[in-house]
Amino acid sequence: MEKKKFSEAIIVGTEWAARLATLNLVFILFSIPLITLIPSLVALFEVIRSWEKGNKKIPIFKTFFYEFRKSFWHSYKVGLPLLLISVVLIVDIYYTAGQTSDGLLILRYAIYTLTLLFSIMVLYSFPIFVQYKLPIYKVYFLALTIGLTQPFVTLSMLLTVAVVIGVNVFWPALSFFFSVSVIAMVAFKMASHSLQKYDTTEPVPSE
Numbered sequence: 001m002e003k004k005k006f007s008e009a010i011i012v013g014t015e016w017a018a019r020l021a022t023l024n025l026v027f028i029l030f031s032i033p034l035i036t037l038i039p040s041l042v043a044l045f046e047v048i049r050s051w052e053k054g055n056k057k058i059p060i061f062k063t064f065f066y067e068f069r070k071s072f073w074h075s076y077k078v079g080l081p082l083l084l085i086s087v088v089l090i091v092d093i094y095y096t097a098g099q100t101s102d103g104l105l106i107l108r109y110a111i112y113t114l115t116l117l118f119s120i121m122v123l124y125s126f127p128i129f130v131q132y133k134l135p136i137y138k139v140y141f142l143a144l145t146i147g148l149t150q151p152f153v154t155l156s157m158l159l160t161v162a163v164v165i166g167v168n169v170f171w172p173a174l175s176f177f178f179s180v181s182v183i184a185m186v187a188f189k190m191a192s193h194s195l196q197k198y199d200t201t202e203p204v205p206s207e
Contacts (some may be wrong), residue, residue, distance in 0.1 A: 024181035038079030120147035127191035
């Protein structure tokens with residue numbers, strides 16, 4: 001009996017590894033023109049949303065392409081402001097790095113704090129965006145609120161991101177198969193768990 005359970009676990013694990021690897025490859029393919037990165041991220045989370053609703057046998061490429069086309073322009077409403085803020089923070093970090101004066105040192109740590117808060121908001125924003133019909137400002141507000149009021153969940157998400165990035169740094173070949181898809185899966189699961197405590201949103205109906 002134990003051997004049978006172990007074999008079943010291996011089969012299920014292999015199936016999930018294949019799903020995540022395929023989804024990651026499709027995401028990379030659609031993100032090659034960097035301008036399509038944002039709709040690709042939304043499509044990625046839409047596929048994961050379908051899996052979480054029990055539709056594990058969906059054709060990954062076909063579903064991804066459908067969601068990519070459907071939400072192409074709408075996705076920029078949530079993703080473009082985040083992208084622009086990311087650029088600003090990266091530039092600020094670059095120009096304040098190595099500065100030793102007291103004023104700039106305070107500014108640098110303030111930027112680090114803002115970057116951490118922004119990273120938390122990003123992790124929750126896309127799962128919320130694909131699951132609920134909300135104005136974009138409410139997506140950001142809810143993302144940050146949940147991120148700060150669920151510290152253990154948020155810390156787990158950040159640690160997962162750090163571990164995945166670390167593994168891919170040591171084994172770069174794995175980034176083609178298990179990078180963004182793994183992070184997105186964990187972020188979606190944890191965000192969904194946290195969202196159960198909030199009942200003021202209207203879920204997006206399944207296709």
